[in-house]
Amino acid sequence: SSGINAEWPLRPGSLVSLTMGGAKLKALKGEIATLQVNYAQVLDDTNGSLEELEASIAEVVGLLNSMKAEQAQKDIDLAWQALHMAGAAACRGSAPLGGKGPWSNSVIPKRNGAKCSDQCKLTDRTACKAEVSISGFTGKATSYTQNVGYFYNYDCDGGWNEDINHNEVAAEDVAILNNEKTAYYRFCCCAKV
Numbered sequence: 001s002s003g004i005n006a007e008w009p010l011r012p013g014s015l016v017s018l019t020m021g022g023a024k025l026k027a028l029k030g031e032i033a034t035l036q037v038n039y040a041q042v043l044d045d046t047n048g049s050l051e052e053l054e055a056s057i058a059e060v061v062g063l064l065n066s067m068k069a070e071q072a073q074k075d076i077d078l079a080w081q082a083l084h085m086a087g088a089a090a091c092r093g094s095a096p097l098g099g100k101g102p103w104s105n106s107v108i109p110k111r112n113g114a115k116c117s118d119q120c121k122l123t124d125r126t127a128c129k130a131e132v133s134i135s136g137f138t139g140k141a142t143s144y145t146q147n148v149g150y151f152y153n154y155d156c157d158g159g160w161n162e163d164i165n166h167n168e169v170a171a172e173d174v175a176i177l178n179n180e181k182t183a184y185y186r187f188c189c190c191a192k193v
Contacts, residue, residue, distance in 0.1 A: 080168075083134070090134050105129065106189075107188070108188050110188050111167065130153055133153075150184065
């Protein structure tokens with residue numbers, strides 16, 4: 001006996017269909033296996049790509065934070081420079097005759113409790129011409145009567161305000177950006193003799 005049940009109705013071409021069906025099934029199983037391998041590869045690639053993407057995002061965020069910190073420091077540095085330029089202008093206005101000779105005059109921060117006449121003597125521009133105290137406000141003026149800053153000018157032995165906010169060297173780096181309290185930074189105007 002061939003092992004085929006005789007009661008099973010055989011139709012013409014059934015064996016061919018079974019053989020072809022088996023071949024198709026085998027081919028489909030092969031395709032499924034290939035798809036599973038390809039899927040696993042895509043999954044591995046995607047996981048790697050996601051990890052690389054997350055690392056790249058973290059790097060960009062780190063760079064942005066670094067740039068923000070650098071910009072914040074530049075803002076602080078520019079604010080101090082603007083104050084120093086204003087100090088130089090205030091000294092120029094307070095000492096119209098300046099110094100003598102081909103040398104520039106200088107502006108130095110005033111120390112609490114010190115006299116500018118004594119502080120200038122500690123530099124190469126030993127003659128004190130004036131002491132100034134200046135303050136300016138942030139933002140652009142919006143009218144021609146708006147106060148944008150304040151100033152005082154003293155002789156070389158005056159100006160004894162002990163407020164730390166008036167002493168640039170002792171103040172915190174970011175104090176220049178504090179808009180809540182008006183600070184009068186003080187400077188000594190020194191010239192060569």
